[in-house]
Amino acid sequence: MMPNAAHSVPLPKRLLGFFAVLIAATAAFAVIGVILGMVGTFVFNGGSGVTWTFLSEFPRNSNTEGGIWPALAGTTFLVLLMTILGVPIGTATAIYLSEFARQDSWFARSVRFAVNTLAGVPSIVFGLFGVGFFVQFMGSGIDGFLGTSSFGDGSLIWASATLAVLTLPVVIVSVEESLRTVPRDLREASLALGATRWQTITKVVLPNAVTGILTGSILAVGRGAGEVAAIIFVGVTYSSESLPSAVTEKFMHLGYHLFVLSTQSPDVDKTLPLQYATTLVLLGLTFLLNLTAILIRSRLRKR
Amino acid sequence: MSNPFRSKHTHWGEWIAEWSIRLVASASIVVIFLIFVFVFREASSLFIPKKFVEAPSLSATSSPNAEMVPETYGEEPAVAETPTSGEEGAPGQFIYSPKNPHYPEIYNPDTGLLPADIDVVPADPEAEAPPVQIGLTENLTSNVWQPVGEVPKFGIIPLLIGTAKTTIIAILIGAPLGILAALYVAFFAKRWVREIVKPAIELLAGFPSVVIGFFCLVTVASFVQDITGLPYRLNAIVGGIGLSLAVIPIVFSIAEDALSSVPKSLHEASLALGSTEWQTAYRVMLPAAAPGVFAAVLLGVGRAFGETMIAIMATGNAPLSSWSPFEPARTVAATIGSEMGEVVWGSEHYGVLFFLGVLLFVVSFGLNAITELYVKKRFIKRFQGQ
Numbered sequence: 001m002m003p004n005a006a007h008s009v010p011l012p013k014r015l016l017g018f019f020a021v022l023i024a025a026t027a028a029f030a031v032i033g034v035i036l037g038m039v040g041t042f043v044f045n046g047g048s049g050v051t052w053t054f055l056s057e058f059p060r061n062s063n064t065e066g067g068i069w070p071a072l073a074g075t076t077f078l079v080l081l082m083t084i085l086g087v088p089i090g091t092a093t094a095i096y097l098s099e100f101a102r103q104d105s106w107f108a109r110s111v112r113f114a115v116n117t118l119a120g121v122p123s124i125v126f127g128l129f130g131v132g133f134f135v136q137f138m139g140s141g142i143d144g145f146l147g148t149s150s151f152g153d154g155s156l157i158w159a160s161a162t163l164a165v166l167t168l169p170v171v172i173v174s175v176e177e178s179l180r181t182v183p184r185d186l187r188e189a190s191l192a193l194g195a196t197r198w199q200t201i202t203k204v205v206l207p208n209a210v211t212g213i214l215t216g217s218i219l220a221v222g223r224g225a226g227e228v229a230a231i232i233f234v235g236v237t238y239s240s241e242s243l244p245s246a247v248t249e250k251f252m253h254l255g256y257h258l259f260v261l262s263t264q265s266p267d268v269d270k271t272l273p274l275q276y277a278t279t280l281v282l283l284g285l286t287f288l289l290n291l292t293a294i295l296i297r298s299r300l301r302k303r
Numbered sequence: 304m305s306n307p308f309r310s311k312h313t314h315w316g317e318w319i320a321e322w323s324i325r326l327v328a329s330a331s332i333v334v335i336f337l338i339f340v341f342v343f344r345e346a347s348s349l350f351i352p353k354k355f356v357e358a359p360s361l362s363a364t365s366s367p368n369a370e371m372v373p374e375t376y377g378e379e380p381a382v383a384e385t386p387t388s389g390e391e392g393a394p395g396q397f398i399y400s401p402k403n404p405h406y407p408e409i410y411n412p413d414t415g416l417l418p419a420d421i422d423v424v425p426a427d428p429e430a431e432a433p434p435v436q437i438g439l440t441e442n443l444t445s446n447v448w449q450p451v452g453e454v455p456k457f458g459i460i461p462l463l464i465g466t467a468k469t470t471i472i473a474i475l476i477g478a479p480l481g482i483l484a485a486l487y488v489a490f491f492a493k494r495w496v497r498e499i500v501k502p503a504i505e506l507l508a509g510f511p512s513v514v515i516g517f518f519c520l521v522t523v524a525s526f527v528q529d530i531t532g533l534p535y536r537l538n539a540i541v542g543g544i545g546l547s548l549a550v551i552p553i554v555f556s557i558a559e560d561a562l563s564s565v566p567k568s569l570h571e572a573s574l575a576l577g578s579t580e581w582q583t584a585y586r587v588m589l590p591a592a593a594p595g596v597f598a599a600v601l602l603g604v605g606r607a608f609g610e611t612m613i614a615i616m617a618t619g620n621a622p623l624s625s626w627s628p629f630e631p632a633r634t635v636a637a638t639i640g641s642e643m644g645e646v647v648w649g650s651e652h653y654g655v656l657f658f659l660g661v662l663l664f665v666v667s668f669g670l671n672a673i674t675e676l677y678v679k680k681r682f683i684k685r686f687q688g689q
Binding site: 196 | 320321323324337342344481483486488491492506509510512515516517518522555580581584585602606608612616640644664
């Protein structure tokens, strides 16, 4: 080989190399361009619509005027309840996978497989599961048991439960990752000082993994806030006079509100400004949540 | 790791706590199992006489449903046809067989594995006196999806075509873009560029699909129509573009993971032999990471065909049996999403929608199993087994 290899390569080959890199770069920046274009469209068209009255008012005139307050509040209730239901389960699973499980054991492998499978199940299937299991089976079962009639229909609680199941893999993966960043030395030092394994986990490992649990929750909330397909028949409603006052009531949701405005409304063009503004709020919300999670995570990785 | 401290379990509280953690950890497995059971169960009301859906323990009035005309089923559900027990089934009625391997846990009246079906399935108004009887298998495999009407037609062929059409378009656009962007980030980009590009594309994964769908509806659709001058504003191309926006971040991050987990020694060896950076990237690293990249594309396929909101909003939603990308399409997921809201719970239509859900679940489960069991093993073997 000649010492200066680059000059020995014939021109067509050098051109080929140039194009090979150019194509890869174009692909990357095309994707970035689309993202910027999308965000730009919404900011440009919806920016002026996002006002305090828009955020704080009820929709009027069958969703053609007014604000998005009940959708915003409903989404918040939904993700809060979802976090309460899902994050403890996800955290416990992650603790098991990272602290207790022998990695080659049959049970640990099954749990891992189940988590990965769960992450790949289409969200609409979770919606069907919500109907079949939570509403029809659990809800009707509770009604039959208590003699009530409030659980056997789609409602806030069942939608939250469905989303908790849907976001379980997000929480598990994120918490497990953060548990793995806790140095082995800390665990061994704690055990060597005479602490039991349980004490080590609760007093040493978990406090160091709090950021991970936080990241997992934030990511799950981001996912849950934007998810429509999974809750579309499990309790979401397109219009409501008041905020839900009990977990067995139906609720409005930002994403579903946008879906209804843009596809089911009798006069879609008239509500276009509302649609853009709603999109901007929804996107801004999920964007902020995901950005926070990514920032926390990258700080965590550097540690 | 084995636990040398097991003898320290002097506190019962801790022992209980640890075992409850183990128990909770099985939640994911339980959920997968429950999805199987409950989505299949609702779909199964199609394939068995309603008598067996109603739990025998609950309904004392389980008289043989005379009006339930037994239908001929194809090979798909494989419900046992042999009247095994001396139950009060009408002649020719399909009798549940406990030996049936396909639905062992769903409706087994003997073991009672099926918890009591509390909601009594309302009688289907359409099924009671349909003008023309169409066999279910025949109906499902027909070319017409027309669930509301005198004779409801549940031909899933147009839905399958629509799903395949939009998924193929999404993958044709999304997979190359995702993989090339991953190559760029992994090998060509400067460090500071990578630090921006990578999280930016990963942020796209966090975009709610309803937002992407709306973007397609208002912007991409007009854009495509301006270029092509098509009569339909919403069509499979627009849907495919929308789905590709959901596919790209998945393909990108998994392919990027795979590319950067190829051992550095391969990279260095290739450069040392005199090949350039791009030759190394395209001809050494990409083939070496092929199983991982393949997994990325498979998961992208899973995302594209299961995506609901983008498909509802951007494809035009017409169940046509046409492979033309310029005509509207309707996917399986979009059908469930748009019709489940109006359907009478327990009706035949309801059962068919759940059957479509079963299809989605089985395919996504299969795709995931392939990536988990086959691809990852290949990938690990390639770099650690040698």
